[in-house]
Amino acid sequence: xxxxxxxxxxxxxxxxxxxxxxxxxxxxxxxxxxxxxxxxxxxxxxxxxxxxxxxxxxxxxxxxxxxxxxxxxxxxxxxxxxxxxxxxxxxxxxxxxxxxxxxxxxxxxxxxxxxxxxxxxxxxxxxxxxxxxxxxxxxxxxxxxxxxxxxxxxxxxxxxxxxxxxxxxxxxxxxxxxxxxxxxxxxxxxxxxxxxxxxxxxxxxxxxxxxxxxxxxxxxxxxxxxxxxxxxxxxxxxxxxxxxxxxxxx
Amino acid sequence: xxxxxxxxxxxxxxxxxxxxxxxxxxxxxxxxxxxxxxxxxxxxxxxxxxxxxxxxxxxxxxxxxxxxxxxxxxxxxxxxxxxxxxxxxxxxxxxxxxxxxxxxxxxxxxxxxxxxxxxxxxxxxxxxxxxxxxxxxxxxxxxxxxxxxxxxxxxxxxxxxxxxxxxxxxxxxxxxxxxxxxxxxxxxxxxxxxxxxxxxxxxxxxxxxxxxxxxxxxxxxxxxxxxxxxxxxxxxxxxxxxxxxxxxxxxxxxxxxxxxxxxxxxxxxxxxxxxxxxxxxxxxxxxxxxxxxxxxxxxxxxxxxxxxxxxxxxxxxxxxxxxxxxxxxxxxxxxxxxxxxxxxxxxxxxxxxxxxxxxxxxxxxxxxxxxxxxxxxxxxxxxxxxxxxxxxxxxxxxxxxxxxxxxxxxxxxxxxxx
Numbered sequence: 001x002x003x004x005x006x007x008x009x010x011x012x013x014x015x016x017x018x019x020x021x022x023x024x025x026x027x028x029x030x031x032x033x034x035x036x037x038x039x040x041x042x043x044x045x046x047x048x049x050x051x052x053x054x055x056x057x058x059x060x061x062x063x064x065x066x067x068x069x070x071x072x073x074x075x076x077x078x079x080x081x082x083x084x085x086x087x088x089x090x091x092x093x094x095x096x097x098x099x100x101x102x103x104x105x106x107x108x109x110x111x112x113x114x115x116x117x118x119x120x121x122x123x124x125x126x127x128x129x130x131x132x133x134x135x136x137x138x139x140x141x142x143x144x145x146x147x148x149x150x151x152x153x154x155x156x157x158x159x160x161x162x163x164x165x166x167x168x169x170x171x172x173x174x175x176x177x178x179x180x181x182x183x184x185x186x187x188x189x190x191x192x193x194x195x196x197x198x199x200x201x202x203x204x205x206x207x208x209x210x211x212x213x214x215x216x217x218x219x220x221x222x223x224x225x226x227x228x229x230x231x232x233x234x235x236x237x238x239x240x241x242x243x244x245x246x247x248x249x250x
Numbered sequence: 251x252x253x254x255x256x257x258x259x260x261x262x263x264x265x266x267x268x269x270x271x272x273x274x275x276x277x278x279x280x281x282x283x284x285x286x287x288x289x290x291x292x293x294x295x296x297x298x299x300x301x302x303x304x305x306x307x308x309x310x311x312x313x314x315x316x317x318x319x320x321x322x323x324x325x326x327x328x329x330x331x332x333x334x335x336x337x338x339x340x341x342x343x344x345x346x347x348x349x350x351x352x353x354x355x356x357x358x359x360x361x362x363x364x365x366x367x368x369x370x371x372x373x374x375x376x377x378x379x380x381x382x383x384x385x386x387x388x389x390x391x392x393x394x395x396x397x398x399x400x401x402x403x404x405x406x407x408x409x410x411x412x413x414x415x416x417x418x419x420x421x422x423x424x425x426x427x428x429x430x431x432x433x434x435x436x437x438x439x440x441x442x443x444x445x446x447x448x449x450x451x452x453x454x455x456x457x458x459x460x461x462x463x464x465x466x467x468x469x470x471x472x473x474x475x476x477x478x479x480x481x482x483x484x485x486x487x488x489x490x491x492x493x494x495x496x497x498x499x500x501x502x503x504x505x506x507x508x509x510x511x512x513x514x515x516x517x518x519x520x521x522x523x524x525x526x527x528x529x530x531x532x533x534x535x536x537x538x539x540x541x542x543x544x545x546x547x548x549x550x551x552x553x554x555x556x557x558x559x560x561x562x563x564x565x566x567x568x569x570x571x572x573x574x575x576x577x578x579x580x581x582x583x584x585x586x587x588x589x590x591x592x593x594x595x596x597x598x599x600x601x602x603x604x605x606x607x608x609x610x611x612x613x614x615x616x617x618x619x620x621x622x623x624x625x626x627x628x629x630x631x632x633x634x635x636x637x638x639x640x641x642x643x644x645x646x647x648x649x650x651x652x653x654x655x656x657x658x659x660x661x662x663x664x665x666x667x668x
Contacts, residue, residue, distance in 0.1 A: 015288065043291055050292035051316065191288065 001218050002136045002179055006081040008032040008074075010064055010121065011091025013040045015190035016140060019210035020088060025052035027214075032077040033059045035091075056081065064091050065112055067120035074124050086136035086217060087125050089118055094192050100154040107154050114158035119165055126169050129178040136217050137173075138181040139166060143225065145184070146234045149250040163223075170222060179220030185209050186230040254289055254305070254396035256366045257282075261657035263366075265390035267334035268309060271341065272544045273633040274661035275389050281659055284394065286336055292316065293397060300402040301359065306336030306395040313400075318520070319474065322402035323460065325357035331525050336395040341630035342387030342590040345524075346436040346458070348580045351403075355386035355586030359399040363392060366657035370396070384653035387587030389629060391654045391663060407466035408474055410436075410523045412458040414511040420451030420559055427579055430457045442503045443565045443575040443600060451562050453577070454511060458523060472517060484531040492538040492603040499571045537603050543633060545616060546599035548580060549625040554596035557623035561598060561616055568612045572601040588646040591628045599631070610634070629662060640666040 007024055009017050012033040021031055025048050033048075035041040038061045045059040058080045062073060078084050095110040118139060129135030144152055145159030163182055170180035187193065187203045204227050212226040225231040240248070256263070264278035266285050276283075289307035300322045302313065310324060311331040317323065328343040337343075342355040351357075360374035363385055371393070373382035385392045413434075417423045423439060430437050434457035441453040466472055527533055534541065549557040558577065565571060576599045580592050602609050617639055620627065626643030627635045641647060647667075654663075 043293070046293055047291035050295045053297075 002134075002220050003085050004136065004214070004217060005029050006032075006083050006085045008034070008077040008081070008084060008087045010034045010087070010089045012044055012059075013037055014090045014092070014140070014192070015206045016185065016188060016209050016213070017088060017090035018044055019206045020090070020213045021048055022051060023207075023210050023214050025055045025057065028052070028055065030056035030081050031058070032081055033057065034062055034064065034073065034077075035059070036061065036063050064117045064121070067117055070120050070124055074121075074128065078128075084125075084128070084132075084135065086138065087121070088213070088217070089121060089137075089139040091117070092140070092192075095152075095155055097150075097152045097154060110154050111158050111161075114155065115161040118162050122165065122169060126173060126178070130173055130176045134177045136179045136181060136220065137166075137169070138179075138183060138213065138217050140183045140185065140213075141166075143184045143186050143230050143234050147237050147245075151250060179217070181216050181221055182223045183213055183216065183226060184223065184230065184234070185226045186233070254286075254364050254394055255368075256284075256364065256394065256657065261366065262659045263657055264660045265336070265340070265394060265658065267307065267337035267340075267390075268332055270330050270333040270337060272631040273629065274665065275341065275629055275663075276337070277661045278659070279661055279664075286334060286394070289336075289396070295320075297322070300404055301399060302402055303397060303399045304335060305397050306334060306339070306361075308335050309333065310335065310338065313402075314520075317402055318405070318408050321405055323405045323520070324354075325401060325403040326351055326354045327524055328354075329525065330528055331521075332528060335398050335400070336390075339386060339395060339398065340388060340390040342585075342587045342592070343630065344580070344592040346438045346456075346578065348578070348592055349431050349437065350435040350581065352581065352583040353387075353586050353590060353592045355590065356583065357401045357403075358386060358586075359401055361385060361398045362396040364394040364396045366393070366655050381653060383586070383588050384650055385587070387585070387590040388650065388653070389589065389660065389662065391658050391660065393655045393658070403460075405460045406463035407461045407472070408520050409461040409466055409472050410458045410518045410520055411461050411465070411515050412456060412518045412523060413513060413515040414457075415455045415513050416453070416507070416511055417455055418452050419449060420555075420562070423451060423453065423455070423577065424555060426455050430455060431579065433457070435459050437578065439577045440506065441562070441575040441577050441598075442507050443562060444500060444503050444569075444571040445507075446566050450566065451559070452507060453575075454507065454509070458518070460520075461517065469517070475519070485533055485535040488535045489538045492540065492542075493536045494542070494572070494601075494603045496569060496571075503571065540604040540606070542601050542603050543609060543613070544599060544601050544631040545613060546597060546628040546631045547616070547620045547625050548591065548593055548595045548597040548628075549620065549623045550593070550595040553623035553625070554579075557619055557625065558596055558598055560619045564615045564619065565600065565612065568608070568615075570602055570605065570608060570612055574599065574601045576600075588650045589629070589644050591626060591630070593626070595625070597628075599628075629666075632662070635666065637666045637668070 007029050011017055013035045041059045045057055048057045092114050100107040141159040141162045144156040145163045148156050166180050166182045188209050189198050189203050190206050209226045216224040262281035263284045264281045266276045266283045286307040289305040291305045293303040295302045297320045310333055327345045338354045342353045344353045363371045363373055371378050371381050417426050436458040439453050439455045445452045579596045582594050585593055
């Protein structure tokens with residue numbers, strides 16, 4: 001079982017990350033919470049303080065696309081927590097595919113937010129954990145990264161890049177005892193998916209996805225689909241021959 | 251806390267918490283639902299004073315999970331802990347301790363109300379008192395309740411001491427009720443509504459109080475958690491027909507009445523004591539696709555003895571009964587809100603499987619008894635009360651209407667004002 005006492009969370013205002021934070025402080029963890037929106041971050045830190053009055057919970061405001069600042073951010077977190085057991089990278093945006101199709105600039109921003117900023121963080125944290133010879137790197141990517149589909153392939157490409165990067169990192173850090181956990185949630189009822197018709201059995205609640213994340217981090221799993229049935233769904237999606245797949249409107 | 255806000259587009263909207271009302275106060279035909287469950291953050295809790303500040307989408311269960319281990323309980327709780335704090339305020343819910351503690355709204359210190367024009371009103375007995383009274387029991391129509399400050403009740407253990415006693419008929423109930431209410435903060439009675447004649451109104455009386463620290467610590471069998479691991483069963487699907495029918499009811503009611511009672515008292519953990527139905531998810535499916543109605547009324551003190559008697563006679567005569575026939579008296583404390591349901595008198599709550607015409611005609615008979623007795627029906631549990639009965643029972647409704655947010659509505663409100 002991996003220790004999760006000192007955890008850094010990037011993008012804690014994401015609903016899934018916030019619920020994960022609640023479960024971690026419920027188990028006695030101290031947290032270094034990073035988010036872009038100061039007001040939302042403040043209300044989350046307050047909430048976590050009420051839930052766990054004896055835990056050390058620190059908030060830091062930062063736009064994570066500023067990769068120049070990543071080294072300092074990591075140092076600050078390690079200093080504030082007195083070490084680091086795990087990082088959960090949860091920030092991201094869900095772009096409107098049509099906007100990306102008509103603008104390379106928009107596409108680039110989305111790739112930067114959803115992929116490049118993650119790769120920069122993982123490079124630094126990976127080296128730190130490699131030296132420490134333990135640690136958990138968990139990233140919330142998406143089932144969308146498993147195969148490009150016309151409805152959201154820019155988002156999918158970014159998540160896919162993160163997934164491939166993590167496969168390699170996991171391979172490299174295995175011998176150092178570092179877990180690299182790729183979380184792939186399906187449809188989750190969060191503010192990110194506002195505007196979707198959220199009925200039917202495919203929709204999960206953020207707190208149940210959060211319990212799956214904590215379990216996967218503790219156990220040091222590799223690729224984790226949440227809820228589990230997405231593993232089956234995506235297995236099928238990945239194995240549809242391209243001759244057929246390209247004709248589908250997915 | 252400026253996180254709760256109306257959508258930028260125009261309404262109408264209906265505010266929806268966790269959907270635990272039995273009727274249509276949080277439902278809409280053509281408006282857009284504003285779902286508040288994601289407003290689920292705590293803001294502050296002081297374990298010395300028991301004052302909790304939180305957003306309105308926090309459920310009562312989430313409050314208790316935080317506070318019971320620190321020695322604080324909800325000052326008033328309804329029969330489900332899955333309701334949100336905002337919903338408990340909007341329906342000014344009550345519990346088994348109304349005679350000693352009043353309703354949920356009596357323990358709200360202040361609340362923040364967000365209006366669709368962007369205005370944010372802090373409401374309390376001192377600040378914007380009329381807005382405060384309109385919003386307590388205001389059925390979610392005065393605005394979006396963003397955050398709340400609640401005064402909790404100090405407890406010494408998570409357990410309850412519970413006594414139970416049978417009563418043979420209604421007059422025995424009234425007598426027993428008088429002595430029990432004087433000594434116990436929580437009281438409620440189950441009534442066998444199929445019993446007739448001399449047995450009319452027979453039932454079992456339950457009284458309880460929070461267990462003190464000394465008894466808790468000296469009894470080794472009591473643990474902080476319920477004794478049997480809290481099991482949640484799920485009723486898997488709609489039953490094709492209602493499993494609540496004459497046969498099952500007769501069997502249930504006569505068995506329940508003969509269930510062993512504990513006049514000297516026993517112990518119960520707060521979860522099974524306050525929230526027995528929460529243990530079965532989707533318990534309503536037992537009633538089949540047609541569902542059920544709850545009929546809950548309150549009759550004023552001067553008419554309640556005759557009125558309850560007449561209602562039980564009408565129900566028993568109709569042969570339609572319910573598992574959950576609950577009788578309790580409310581205390582004298584003036585209502586917290588303009589449209590609060592709890593008021594001095596006796597309240598009777600009954601679940602009826604929906605047998606369409608049969609059920610509706612029974613309700614018409616009951617309505618006329620409630621009307622004559624000067625009583626009221628409970629909006630949070632209603633799906634069919636006639637508009638005239640509402641207006642008679644809630645005379646402040648016209649004053650209340652001035653405080654309704656122009657962007658908010660509900661099926662209930664349309665139904666009883668048109």
